[in-house]
Amino acid sequence: MKNKIIAGNWKMNKTRAEAAALIEELIPLVSNTSNTVIICVPFTDLELAIRLTEGSNVHVGAQNCHWKESGAYTGEIAPSMLKEMGVEYVVIGHSERRTYFGETDATVLARTKAALNAGLKPIVCIGETLSERKEGEMEAVLTRQVVEGFKDVTAEELTNIIVAYEPVWAIGTGVTATDEQANDAIKYVRSVFARKYGKVAADALYIQYGGSMNDGNAKGLLSMSDVDGGLIGGASLVAAKFAAIVHAHE
Numbered sequence: 078m079k080n081k082i083i084a085g086n087w088k089m090n091k092t093r094a095e096a097a098a099l100i101e102e103l104i105p106l107v108s109n110t111s112n113t114v115i116i117c118v119p120f121t122d123l124e125l126a127i128r129l130t131e132g133s134n135v136h137v138g139a140q141n142c143h144w145k146e147s148g149a150y151t152g153e154i155a156p157s158m159l160k161e162m163g164v165e166y167v168v169i170g171h172s173e174r175r176t177y178f179g180e181t182d183a184t185v186l187a188r189t190k191a192a193l194n195a196g197l198k199p200i201v202c203i204g205e206t207l208s209e210r211k212e213g214e215m216e217a218v219l220t221r222q223v224v225e226g227f228k229d230v231t232a233e234e235l236t237n238i239i240v241a242y243e244p245v246w247a248i249g250t251g252v253t254a255t256d257e258q259a260n261d262a263i264k265y266v267r268s269v270f271a272r273k274y275g276k277v278a279a280d281a282l283y284i285q286y287g288g289s290m291n292d293g294n295a296k297g298l299l300s301m302s303d304v305d306g307g308l309i310g311g312a313s314l315v316a317a318k319f320a321a322i323v324h325a326h327e
């Protein structure tokens with residue numbers, strides 16, 4: 078059986094002082110887990126997070142990177158800059174970036190390829206909105222996001238990618254997908270990957286669930302056959318809650 082990959086997405090939260098306190102509280106709480114633990118922190122907390130987690134089992138990720146190695150892209154961060162710092166993971170294509178910052182499947186693909194080329198492991202987010210689900214378009218949307226968003230991704234590259242299925246209607250709303258809804262959608266996503274990369278590669282791919290996962294519902298979600306982990310927003314900002322999710326299914 079696969080272990081679980083539990084990643085916190087802090088989003089735009091935690092100053093350096095707050096980040097230090099959270100990380101120092103978290104490290105001993107998760108030190109004995111068999112699951113993989115990742116914290117994806119704001120750029121300004123990365124250096125601190127890498128220093129404080131050194132020698133621990135907590136891995137560090139960023140929340141975005143650009144698709145170019147350098148150049149006139151004011152405000153952007155290149156994947157090689159992250160890699161040089163010691164960053165391991167990077168969230169790509171989060172729905173908040175798709176909604177507020179104009180991310181498309183094409184930019185998600187470009188950022189993913191650049192991250193891979195720099196030696197980072199992308200956590201690529203996909204998911205349907207409430208209206209898309211209500212209109213029966215969930216499968217079409219997920220298919221498009223996988224087909225377009227992974228168009229140039231090779232089978233070898235796929236082994237360095239984590240996918241996060243995050244239904245937009247469940248993010249930050251307190252409305253979690255049921256265990257079955259999460260599992261069914263992830264199974265569907267896996268079938269789309271299987272069409273392109275084959276069943277063995279699709280089965281090996283880690284697909285997380287994200288959207289109002291917390292210490293109360295994590296056990297049920299993580300016990301489902303196809304849910305390989307979680308991408309956690311709000312609950313990752315409280316050490317005890319995040320640690321409880323890390324330990325929910327071991």
Ligand code: 13P
Nearest residue numbers: 086248249288289310311
């Ligand atoms: P919440 O856990 O706050 O719903 O956020 C989920 C998410 O967007 C993680 O990337």
